[in-house]
Amino acid sequence: MNSAGYLVNNLARLLVEVLRKRIAPLGIVPGQFPALLALWEKDGLTQKELLAMLDIEQATLANTLIRMERDGLISRKEHPADARARTIHLTDQGRSIRDSAYQAAMQINEEVLADLSEDETRAFLSYMRRVIGKIKDVENS
Amino acid sequence: MNSAGYLVNNLARLLVEVLRKRIAPLGIVPGQFPALLALWEKDGLTQKELLAMLDIEQATLANTLIRMERDGLISRKEHPADARARTIHLTDQGRSIRDSAYQAAMQINEEVLADLSEDETRAFLSYMRRVIGKIKDVENS
DNA sequence: TACTATTACATAGTTAGCTATACAATGCTA
């Protein structure tokens, strides 16, 4: 029960649930966060372009976008040049929650890392990046 | 995209998928792992007793047990003293994969942590435990 | 002893991830 895998999984679930509670008032859920971050950066992307900015599978994104549309966060327009594609646009609502959402996420980060010093936090993030990198090249071998 | 939350989530998903591939030949899936670990330790538990050993919700376990039964890993008997409860027993198959499953899990741990020194690994695990502890008491306040 | 509260487990419904596959539009090539 103390393996890295177990701990990472446990930690991830706890963090998602904290995030879920904090952003519920904004009318969004954790799975929408990465897509929103990308769209706040650049609106009007196609699904493919958005996908390239995220670390999830195409089918996962397609379903997330359906829920975001249902929830009034985005709308989609036909692509001017390619009838297969649609461009994705934040609604007023999707745009309006930006600052509060950033706030909530940063707040959580701060709170949960409060017991680690700056150096420890830096090390922690760097270990995660290194392990992620390692897995990705273990997988492609 | 580099927040602790994002990294933890990403890492957890990557690890689960690695585990999924490695244990597929054994006829088990990642969600069954914690329950199996507990049952390999002690067979014949009730759902409630098993639940107490795991960090998931009761409903999640109930569904996992249904799939484990379906997959021939466990069987359930009526509890001798309490008709509401049932005792959970590994089948021969559930018992037989124990060593290979442990092996696979340890192997993955080793591989993905290979780029961290022993000290770094220790620190990494300890940071995760500290953050988990912090979240749990942030939540209860 | 008859209610009522509690307990053990199951079920419903949701999110969010995955793989595999379908489908229509586009692009390339003989």
Added chain:
DNA sequence: TAGCATTGTATAGCTAACTATGTAATAGTA
């Protein structure tokens, strides 16, 4: 230019997590 391959997105079906709620059995109490 007709036909095939590729691409962009959607859908189906699965696991695994969550909360909320149902149900039957047990336990506690007036």
